[in-house]
Amino acid sequence: MKYISDYRDADLTQGLLQELRDCITQPWVVMEICGGQTHAFVRYGIDQLLPKHLTLVHGPGCPVCVTSLELIDKAIAIAAREDVIFTSYGDMLRVPGTERDLFSVRADGGDVRVVYSPLDAVRIAQKHPDREVVFFAIGFETTAPANAMSVVQAKALGLENFSLLVSQVRVPPAMHAILGSEESRVQGFLTAGHVCSVMGYWEYPPIAERYGVPMSVTGFEPLDLVQGLLDVVQMLEAGDVAVHNSYSRAVTFEGNQLAQKLLANTYETCDRAWRGIGVIADSGWRLNPAFEFFDAEKRFDVGDIQSKESEVCIAGEILQGLKIPTQCPAFGSLCTPEHPLGATMVSSEGACAAYYRYRRSPSSE
Amino acid sequence: MSADSIKMEGSVCPVPLQHEQKIVVGHGSGGRMTARLIAQRFLPAFDNEALAKGDDAGVVELAEAGRIAVSTDAHIVVPLFFPGGDIGSLAVCGTVNDLAMVGAQPRWLTASFILEEGLAMTSLEAVIASMQAAAREAGVTIIAGDTKVAEHGKVDGMFISTAGVGWVPPGRCISGAGAQPGDVVLLSGTLGDHGIAVLAARGDLEFEVELESDIAPLNSMVEAILAAASGVHVLRDPTRGGLATTLNEIAFQSGVTIRLKENELPLRPAVSAACEMLGFDPLYVANEGKLTAIVAPEDAEQALAAMQHSPYGSDACVIGQVEEGPAQVVMETVIGGTRIVDVLAGEMLPRIC
Amino acid sequence: MCLGIPGKVLETYQQDGLLMGKVDFGGAVRESCLAYTPDIEVGEYVIVHVGFAISTLSEKEAQETLEALRSVYLLEEELGPEEAG
Numbered sequence A: 001m002k003y004i005s006d007y008r009d010a011d012l013t014q015g016l017l018q019e020l021r022d023c024i025t026q027p028w029v030v031m032e033i034c035g036g037q038t039h040a041f042v043r044y045g046i047d048q049l050l051p052k053h054l055t056l057v058h059g060p061g062c063p064v065c066v067t068s069l070e071l072i073d074k075a076i077a078i079a080a081r082e083d084v085i086f087t088s089y090g091d092m093l094r095v096p097g098t099e100r101d102l103f104s105v106r107a108d109g110g111d112v113r114v115v116y117s118p119l120d121a122v123r124i125a126q127k128h129p130d131r132e133v134v135f136f137a138i139g140f141e142t143t144a145p146a147n148a149m150s151v152v153q154a155k156a157l158g159l160e161n162f163s164l165l166v167s168q169v170r171v172p173p174a175m176h177a178i179l180g181s182e183e184s185r186v187q188g189f190l191t192a193g194h195v196c197s198v199m200g201y202w203e204y205p206p207i208a209e210r211y212g213v214p215m216s217v218t219g220f221e222p223l224d225l226v227q228g229l230l231d232v233v234q235m236l237e238a239g240d241v242a243v244h245n246s247y248s249r250a251v252t253f254e255g256n257q258l259a260q261k262l263l264a265n266t267y268e269t270c271d272r273a274w275r276g277i278g279v280i281a282d283s284g285w286r287l288n289p290a291f292e293f294f295d296a297e298k299r300f301d302v303g304d305i306q307s308k309e310s311e312v313c314i315a316g317e318i319l320q321g322l323k324i325p326t327q328c329p330a331f332g333s334l335c336t337p338e339h340p341l342g343a344t345m346v347s348s349e350g351a352c353a354a355y356y357r358y359r360r361s362p363s364s365e
Numbered sequence B: 001m002s003a004d005s006i007k008m009e010g011s012v013c014p015v016p017l018q019h020e021q022k023i024v025v026g027h028g029s030g031g032r033m034t035a036r037l038i039a040q041r042f043l044p045a046f047d048n049e050a051l052a053k054g055d056d057a058g059v060v061e062l063a064e065a066g067r068i069a070v071s072t073d074a075h076i077v078v079p080l081f082f083p084g085g086d087i088g089s090l091a092v093c094g095t096v097n098d099l100a101m102v103g104a105q106p107r108w109l110t111a112s113f114i115l116e117e118g119l120a121m122t123s124l125e126a127v128i129a130s131m132q133a134a135a136r137e138a139g140v141t142i143i144a145g146d147t148k149v150a151e152h153g154k155v156d157g158m159f160i161s162t163a164g165v166g167w168v169p170p171g172r173c174i175s176g177a178g179a180q181p182g183d184v185v186l187l188s189g190t191l192g193d194h195g196i197a198v199l200a201a202r203g204d205l206e207f208e209v210e211l212e213s214d215i216a217p218l219n220s221m222v223e224a225i226l227a228a229a230s231g232v233h234v235l236r237d238p239t240r241g242g243l244a245t246t247l248n249e250i251a252f253q254s255g256v257t258i259r260l261k262e263n264e265l266p267l268r269p270a271v272s273a274a275c276e277m278l279g280f281d282p283l284y285v286a287n288e289g290k291l292t293a294i295v296a297p298e299d300a301e302q303a304l305a306a307m308q309h310s311p312y313g314s315d316a317c318v319i320g321q322v323e324e325g326p327a328q329v330v331m332e333t334v335i336g337g338t339r340i341v342d343v344l345a346g347e348m349l350p351r352i353c
Numbered sequence C: 001m002c003l004g005i006p007g008k009v010l011e012t013y014q015q016d017g018l019l020m021g022k023v024d025f026g027g028a029v030r031e032s033c034l035a036y037t038p039d040i041e042v043g044e045y046v047i048v049h050v051g052f053a054i055s056t057l058s059e060k061e062a063q064e065t066l067e068a069l070r071s072v073y074l075l076e077e078e079l080g081p082e083e084a085g
Helices: A002-008 A010-023 A036-042 A069-079 A090-094 A102-107 A118-127 A144-156 A171-179 A193-199 A205-210 A224-239 A258-264 A289-294 A315-319 A351-358 B030-045 B087-100 B122-139 B195-204 B220-228 B244-253 B268-278 B296-306 C058-073 C075-079
Strands: A028-032 A054-058 A084-088 A113-114 A132-139 A162-169 A187-191 A215-218 A243-244 A269-275 A278-287 B067-075 B104-117 B142-150 B160-170 B186-188 B208-209 B232-236 B257-261 B290-296 B318-324 B328-332 B338-340 C004-015 C018-024 C030-035 C045-049 C052-056
Touching: A002 A224, A002 C004, A002 C058, A010 A224, A010 B328, A010 C058, A028 A036, A028 A224, A036 A187, A036 A224, A036 A243, A036 A351, A054 A224, A054 B318, A054 C045, A069 A084, A069 A102, A069 A132, A069 A162, A069 B232, A084 A090, A084 A102, A090 A113, A090 A132, A090 B160, A102 A113, A113 B195, A118 A132, A118 A144, A118 A162, A132 A144, A132 B290, A144 A162, A144 A289, A144 C052, A162 A269, A162 A289, A171 A187, A171 A205, A171 A278, A187 A193, A187 A224, A187 B087, A187 B268, A193 A215, A193 A258, A193 C045, A205 A215, A205 A243, A205 B290, A215 C030, A224 C058, A243 C045, A258 A269, A258 A289, A258 B104, A315 A351, A315 B087, B030 B122, B030 B142, B030 B338, B087 B104, B104 B122, B104 B220, B122 B142, B122 B160, B186 B208, B186 B296, B195 B208, B208 B268, B232 B244, B244 B290, B257 C018, B268 C030, B290 B296, B296 B318, C004 C030, C004 C052
Parallel strands: A028 A054, A028 A187, A084 A113, A084 A132, A132 A162, A187 A215, A215 A243, B104 B142, B257 B328
Antiparallel strands: A162 A278, A269 A278, B067 B160, B104 B160, B186 B290, B186 B318, B208 C030, B232 B290, B257 B318, B328 B338, C004 C018, C004 C045, C018 C030, C045 C052
16 A cells, blocks of 8 residues: 555665664653554564664553543443443453453343444444444544544434443643653653644644653654654754654644534543543543433443452553553563453553563563 | 155145245254255265265275374354355365365365254355365365254354364374474465455455455365475464464474564455554464465475465465574564564454554 | 554545545555545545544655655665765
8 A cells, every 4th residue: 555555664764763873862761652653663673673772651542541440340331231232442342341341241142342433333323223322432532533423423313322432532631641740751752643633733832842842743654653753852862842743644733623623512521530540630521511412321320330450450650651561560471461450451552462462571582 | 865755735734845945943853854955955966975875974995004184173154155265165175274284185074064044045055066166176075964953043054063084195294393493484375365355245344355265275285295395394274363373383382483574474455455454463364275384494495386386376485484492473574673473362353543 | 543544535425414435445445434534535545543534645745755754864775885874
């Protein structure tokens, strides 16, 4: 595919990596905050080709990983109901709740269906007017327009049997929380390219200014990732603080204004609990009053849920970039993809799963 | 087991209607309807003496002395029919290939059917015809079988279970434990065709590809490879779990590291595109007409040529090598990095991240 | 949040009040919602995430970026190792 293979060019990528090695003169810590980028760094083996001075840490950019335990338990409770067809993106099926996951709800006879697009869930609601169809609307700003369109469509089509279980999270408040934390050692940022395709990158210059952290809007192919890193390191070396766009083929400063408008008409900001981190103010979106009828949390009685995390899991520290997976005592032993203790090991973009799948041990090549 | 000739029908007659359009529970009862089903549908297609005798087991003569190989498999696929094949050809070729991978010459198969009440007779006929065509191509005969009918909804149309028996010529010793450092890893063709073709045909994810399943019997390719090269250490067909899972099994059985080159992996654009879209890794997608051969380096050229000149092997290529090291599979990525290729954990699901 | 890939728009149509299109991802074709890229034309490229085009792909920017990178970072290749910086 034309716009994929060009950005996987080995010679060009290696050329940029060489430049990165040549230009770096002191240690820097750079964070990326997108599960897709975490996955790509490790899957292409780029993280091992980086100069020793550069420490790449992974932020809480995996919407699957950060969806709160309470919400997962609510999803499971709703999915187990006989009158419900529970629809979800594939990523969520194996995430452990307090007792079990959505996969085991399906094994017990629950009607849990994987959909590729939220519009597929709307179609299921049209096809089954006698059943309640719930869609698990997780995601960052990238997925928000799609999720929001499903409920806008449902309303337009008069589908009363459709509802959303919303777990939308926003990147800028998370960046404030991370960069504003006393323990933060993050000096540079790669911003999530597709979040910026939707939102633009007008939200970032004030954040970069406030914390003195240069940023580069970065894509997902090997060339994009190294280009973004090189850009940030060049700024760090020069002492510049700015926000650059290293993904200009898919991102503009203003972003997709049509999408932003629909989001403003469908959602309103709210506080949200990030699994492993805690509540971050204004970091989420929920359905606004015009769409209250379609809110699954209001439609189904799932108030009385007791959630409990594993005591061993350090996903929170990993999601904040304070530790990397190989520093977790349970990594690869008590906690593996087959029996995960936390979401970061389940989701294929979770840092722990990515490290396990592509790296396995701290001492491997 | 002669065909029943009574044709009386109607509410006064105790003999059931001659159900010709759909499978009903009576077809599995073991009585007259079962007999008629076997006589009219199965016997003419799987035309051989052992089966036609109608005894509880098929008896055949093994002319050569030596070892026999036995394999067994159950086949479940939705939908039953898809571009490039169906559950019937899948069942026959899958069994033939299991035998071929240990160096056996496949001879006889059994086929046990669990049919769903309500299955269209034309579907059963089509599957039987497909099995006979595959069996003929592979040079095997189906000498024993069974038919049961399950209630509507308990089975997805039909399930087929097979066993295969083959003869292993003396001196052949092909096993997953045979890979040695220095060996060359060969692959007979493009990855992921079957898995993606079936997924597209299933329709849930609603995408279209111009792609057919690669279901094929590989026993003649195996014979060609073994005739051309003496140092063939491992043969395996990467079915469920894909090439990654298969190579990991071999790495563990042999206690070696297998190093792949991502650039060398043959992929059809349709498979590549579908995998990108869904977030799948083609290394984990099922194949049903491909094999990987691990051969001594001095034999690699001949083995590869034999594969390329076989039916179904025109895209055969070298994809890696075997090294000393921990039991694992590693891969040099397209940009020159390295990563570990793990076994498949659970089911592959489309992802958003 | 990120699995978005470029695809070429083959055709567009209305369905249930939404602008939809058939998008080709290089050999796999899927229906995608184009409501967020209403000015897209057949033959142009979009980035698709969960069945929705979230942005157009600027071929101009794509080309310019590649050219710029190639001119700087492939120079060493052409010069050869003895002449590289």
